Amino acid sequence: MGENLVIVESPAKAKTIEKFLxxxxxxxxxxGHIRDLSKKNLGIDIENGFEPEYLIxxxxxxxxxxxxxxxxxAQTVWLASDExxxxxxxxxxxxxxxxxxxxxxxxxVFHEITKDAILNAxxxxxxxxxxxxxxxxARRVLDRLVGFELSPVLWKKVKPKLSAGRVQSVALRxxxxxxxxxxxxxxxxxxxxxxxxxxADQAKTVKVTAEIPERFDNEEAALKVxxxxxxxxxxxxxIEEKESxxxxxxxxxxxxxQQEASRKLGFxxxxxxxxxxxxxxxxxxxxxxxxxVNLSKMAIASAKxxxxxxxxxxxxxxxxxxxxxxxAQEAHEAIRPTYMSNLDIEASxxxxxxxxxxxxxxxxxxxxxxxxxxxxISITSASVAHKFEATADRVxxxxxxxxxxxxxxxxxxxxxxxxxxxxxxxxxxMNRLAIKATEKYTQKPPRYTEASLVKKLEELGIGRxxxxxxxxxxxxxxxxxxxxxxxxxxxxxxxxxxxxSEIVSAVKTEVWGVEKSKLFPEDIGILVNDFxxxxxxxxxxxxxxxxxxENFDLVAEGKLVWNRLISDFYTPxxxxxxxxxxxxxxASAERVLGTDPKSGKKVLVRxxxxxxxxQIGDTDDPEKRFMSLSKGQLIETITLEEALKLFDLPRVxxxxxxxxxxxxxxxxxxxxRYNGSFISLGKDNDPRTVTLEKCIxxxxxxxxxxxxxxxxxxAEEGIxxxxxxxxxxxxxxxxxxxxxxxxxxxxxxxxxxxxxxxxADNGSKPRKKR
DNA sequence: CAGTGAGCGAGCTTCCGCTTGACTT
Numbered sequence: 008m009g010e011n012l013v014i015v016e017s018p019a020k021a022k023t024i025e026k027f028l029x030x031x032x033x034x035x036x037x038x039g040h041i042r043d044l045s046k047k048n049l050g051i052d053i054e055n056g057f058e059p060e061y062l063i064x065x066x067x068x069x070x071x072x073x074x075x076x077x078x079x080x081a082q083t084v085w086l087a088s089d090e091x092x093x094x095x096x097x098x099x100x101x102x103x104x105x106x107x108x109x110x111x112x113x114x115x116v117f118h119e120i121t122k123d124a125i126l127n128a129x130x131x132x133x134x135x136x137x138x139x140x141x142x143x144x145a146r147r148v149l150d151r152l153v154g155f156e157l158s159p160v161l162w163k164k165v166k167p168k169l170s171a172g173r174v175q176s177v178a179l180r181x182x183x184x185x186x187x188x189x190x191x192x193x194x195x196x197x198x199x200x201x202x203x204x205x206x207a208d209q210a211k212t213v214k215v216t217a218e219i220p221e222r223f224d225n226e227e228a229a230l231k232v233x234x235x236x237x238x239x240x241x242x243x244x245x246i247e248e249k250e251s252x253x254x255x256x257x258x259x260x261x262x263x264x265q266q267e268a269s270r271k272l273g274f275x276x277x278x279x280x281x282x283x284x285x286x287x288x289x290x291x292x293x294x295x296x297x298x299x300v301n302l303s304k305m306a307i308a309s310a311k312x313x314x315x316x317x318x319x320x321x322x323x324x325x326x327x328x329x330x331x332x333x334x335a336q337e338a339h340e341a342i343r344p345t346y347m348s349n350l351d352i353e354a355s356x357x358x359x360x361x362x363x364x365x366x367x368x369x370x371x372x373x374x375x376x377x378x379x380x381x382x383x384i385s386i387t388s389a390s391v392a393h394k395f396e397a398t399a400d401r402v403x404x405x406x407x408x409x410x411x412x413x414x415x416x417x418x419x420x421x422x423x424x425x426x427x428x429x430x431x432x433x434x435x436x437m438n439r440l441a442i443k444a445t446e447k448y449t450q451k452p453p454r455y456t457e458a459s460l461v462k463k464l465e466e467l468g469i470g471r472x473x474x475x476x477x478x479x480x481x482x483x484x485x486x487x488x489x490x491x492x493x494x495x496x497x498x499x500x501x502x503x504x505x506x507x508s509e510i511v512s513a514v515k516t517e518v519w520g521v522e523k524s525k526l527f528p529e530d531i532g533i534l535v536n537d538f539x540x541x542x543x544x545x546x547x548x549x550x551x552x553x554x555x556x557e558n559f560d561l562v563a564e565g566k567l568v569w570n571r572l573i574s575d576f577y578t579p580x581x582x583x584x585x586x587x588x589x590x591x592x593x594a595s596a597e598r599v600l601g602t603d604p605k606s607g608k609k610v611l612v613r614x615x616x617x618x619x620x621x622q623i624g625d626t627d628d629p630e631k632r633f634m635s636l637s638k639g640q641l642i643e644t645i646t647l648e649e650a651l652k653l654f655d656l657p658r659v660x661x662x663x664x665x666x667x668x669x670x671x672x673x674x675x676x677x678x679x680r681y682n683g684s685f686i687s688l689g690k691d692n693d694p695r696t697v698t699l700e701k702c703i704x705x706x707x708x709x710x711x712x713x714x715x716x717x718x719x720x721x722a723e724e725g726i727x728x729x730x731x732x733x734x735x736x737x738x739x740x741x742x743x744x745x746x747x748x749x750x751x752x753x754x755x756x757x758x759x760x761x762x763x764x765x766x767a768d769n770g771s772k773p774r775k776k777r
Numbered sequence: 778c779a780g781t782g783a784g785c786g787a788g789c790t791t792c793c794g795c796t797t798g799a800c801t802t
Contacts, residue, residue: 016796039796046791066797093795110792147793154792162790172792284797296795471793481792615782622782633782657780671779678779685779729802736802 143642333468371411487532495521
C-alpha cells in the first residue's frame, strides 16, 4: 500500500494516473459527488441562513467507506478532483466526509492527463478554495429551492409528478415558443428567375446556369422579365475573381460533438454519449464531458506529426483555440483521441464511427486553411432590366478540407457553389437556351432537434456538458415534449419556362414540411410552460441563468457571501410561490371548437386525466362522448373538422367467424379488436377506411405469429413459455419471469416452471415501475 | 397494452451536476 492516496472523480482517469505516478501512490476515484442534499425533503434550513444538510448518497456509501479506510493509512491524501466549481466542492466534501487532517491533505489540479502535467501538479499543491466551494453551494441550494418549490406548485395547479427547474423549464420554453412561431408563420411566395446559357464560341454541350439575385413578388413581374428575354442578346458583362480562406473548426466539446454526431451520423444525444463513454473507458479518447476546446501540447505535437507524415508539411498549422461559450469552466481538454496515431481502433461499428469523427475533427483543427478561388460572372442584355449572376468556387488548396467539413443544421441552404464554370471572357456572347421562373416559398423557422436545442442552451449558458442529454430526457419523461417524425404535405407552385420563343406556364407540386427526429411540445408541456411564463416570469427568463452565474462568480471571487445571494433571490421568489398557490386557480387548457352538426351539441377539446381529449356535449351532459386526440394534434391548433373526425371511431368493420371486427386508434396507433385481442393496423392502414378483407388477412397473419411465439403451454395453470424480444421467458397471468441461464426453454416442465415462479416471487421485491 | 374521463384521501412526486454500473420482457 502506497503512502500517498490520490482521489480523482473518474475511475478511468484513476487508472491512467496510477501508471504515471508509480509506486508509493494509490489512485482512487470518488465517482463524482459523494454527498448531496437529502432527496426526501428540502435539505435546506431556510431559517438558519439556508444551511444545507448534506447526506452521503446511498450509492456512494461503499466508495466513501473504502476511501476512508485508505485515507487513514495514507501519509498524504491528494484531492485531485476537477478544477471547476463542482470539482472544488467534491474536494471539500471529501475532506469533510473522510475526516481528513489539514496537515495531511493537499489539493492539486491538472487540465490534461499527461505525466508532466501530473508531476507538475504534485509539485504545486494548494489548499481548498472555500470561495469556490461556496459558489457551488449557492448553485446547488438555488437549484434545489427552485426545483422543490416550483414543482409542488405544478402538482397542485396542474397535475402531480410534474417538474420545473432552472434549466428544464427554459429548455421547454424554447420548444413551445418555437412551435408557436411556426404556427403563426405564413409562407409567402416569390419568384426566382434562372437562365441557362451557352457561350457562343463553345460547343453546344457547354452550359452555364445563372440566376437573377432579386426575387419577384408575383407571377406578372416574373413574366415581364421572361418576356423581355425572348429577343434579348446576352453577353458576359463582368468577371470577378476573389480569393477567400476558410479556417478549420475548433476541436470537439460535448456540445459540438453532439451536434456533429447528430448531423453527420444521425446519432441521438444518448447514443453519442454512450459511444463516447465506451471510447473513453477503453482509453481511446479523452474525457467526453467538457466545455473546453483546449488541446494539450502533446496532442498538438502528435497531430502535427501525423499531418506531416500523411499529407505533407504544407498541410500542418498548429493552432490554440479559445473557448467562447458562456459560463465555460474548462476543467478538461477538448474531446480528442488519446493518441493521434491511432487511426483504427477495436470497437463496435457505432463506436468506431464516432471515433473516426473525433479523429478527423481533431486532426483538421491543426491543419492549414483552405484557399478558395471564387469566380463571379454577370450576364446582361441591353433589353433586360436585371442581370444574371453565376458563382463558382474552386478549391485551390484544400488544407483541412482534405479530412473534415463541418455540417450545417439547415440542409436547404442554397449556398453551394459547386458548379464548374468553363473558361469565359468579358464581353463574350452568350446564347440564351432557357429562362425559368419558379415560385419559391419562404421557409418556416426550423423545429429544434435534440442537438440544435443543446446548441441553443449552450449559447444561453444554461446547463452543463453532463446535463444536456439528461435534461432533454427529463422533458420527454414528463410528457412535455416528444421526439417525432411527421410526414410532409403537398403544395403546388408555379413555373414559367421560356424555351425558343415561347413561354409555357405549369403548375407543379412539391412536398414540404417533412420533419425527422424533431422536438414537438405536447399539450401538457404547453400548459406548464404558459403557467410558468405567466406566474414565474423571472425563472424562465432566458437571461436568468446568465445573471445568476455572474453572482456565483462574485461568490467565487470572495466579493459576495453565498447565503446573502440566496436570501436576496429567495425572499421575492417564495412570496411569488405563496401568491400563486393561494390566488391563482388551477391551470387548465380548454378550447371550444364549435357545435357538432349531427347533434347540435358543443364540441370542445381539453386536457383530461389521461391526456388531451375531444368532447361532444357539456360536462353535465350524461350522454357526452369522449375521444383522445391523435398523435400530432394539439389543443391549441386542432380544428372542428379534425375533432369531429375522431368520433368516426371505433368503427365496426364487419364479422369474421361470428365475431365482430372493430377498428380504432389507441395509445400505440391504429388497431383492430377481434376476439378479445388487439392487432396493430400499422402505419399504412387507416382505421376509418380499411376493408374487411384487409382486416381478416391481418387477423390471420397475427394468429400464425402468435402460434410461433408459444414454445410450451400449461393451459390448466395459466402458465406459458413464450418467445419474446429478449429470448424465451415464462408468463403467468400478467407477470413475466426470466428463465435461469443454461436452462433450455424446451426442457422446462410444469414442475420447473412453478419453481422458477415461486423463487422469483419470494426473492427480491419487484422493481419499481417507471 | 389499446375499454377509462366519480370522488375520497394517504402518501408520493420534484431540482442540477458530478460519476458509473445494474438491468432490461
